[in-house]
Amino acid sequence: MVDNRATDWTIRDRAGREILSSMTTQTLPATGTYVLDPERTIIRCDCTAMQGLVRVHGTFRLSAGRVTIADDPARSGATASIDAGSWESGNSTRDADVKSAKLLDVKTYPEITFSGTGARADGDGWVLPGSLTAHGTTRPVEVRISQASVEDRTVRFRVTAAVDRMDFGVTRQKFRTGHIMKLSIDAVGVASAAQPDDHLE
Numbered sequence: 001m002v003d004n005r006a007t008d009w010t011i012r013d014r015a016g017r018e019i020l021s022s023m024t025t026q027t028l029p030a031t032g033t034y035v036l037d038p039e040r041t042i043i044r045c046d047c048t049a050m051q052g053l054v055r056v057h058g059t060f061r062l063s064a065g066r067v068t069i070a071d072d073p074a075r076s077g078a079t080a081s082i083d084a085g086s087w088e089s090g091n092s093t094r095d096a097d098v099k100s101a102k103l104l105d106v107k108t109y110p111e112i113t114f115s116g117t118g119a120r121a122d123g124d125g126w127v128l129p130g131s132l133t134a135h136g137t138t139r140p141v142e143v144r145i146s147q148a149s150v151e152d153r154t155v156r157f158r159v160t161a162a163v164d165r166m167d168f169g170v171t172r173q174k175f176r177t178g179h180i181m182k183l184s185i186d187a188v189g190v191a192s193a194a195q196p197d198d199h200l201e
Contacts, residue, residue, distance in 0.1 A: 063082060
């Protein structure tokens, strides 16, 4: 897990409205279900290549997702589906290699999914334990929610995590490609009419 803790802070616009704040036990969006917007959600993935000599910055595209915030944090959670074939790093040769059977094998495993329930406060943020499925393998993963902003019916979250590709059976190119994938997600969601208890048991 990537720990990007920040001090407690709030940014407001000229009218004094809160537009971005660190996550604390006192600063949470209203309870309810928020449907994530793939067009406005950004998923970054950073890793190394060439035995750590080169840093690679890439992105994935969100297919679908939602965040449910309940009165009881233990019943709060999130789900997300990522298009594995959407990987882009700005290098077409590298991208084809990553999406090939050598690494992600996106033709066989087109989706990367996450499902988590049971958020717990951790310092100035929250930690959400869950399961990540990639390359046909499911492993436990914890993600950290470090920032949140609220405006009308729209919420924004900053989420970070780190996963070892070897845990998911992506074991080829051990020396050419780094093992640890650092994820940073700027998620944007819109409140829906669904209630928290409708989705999380």
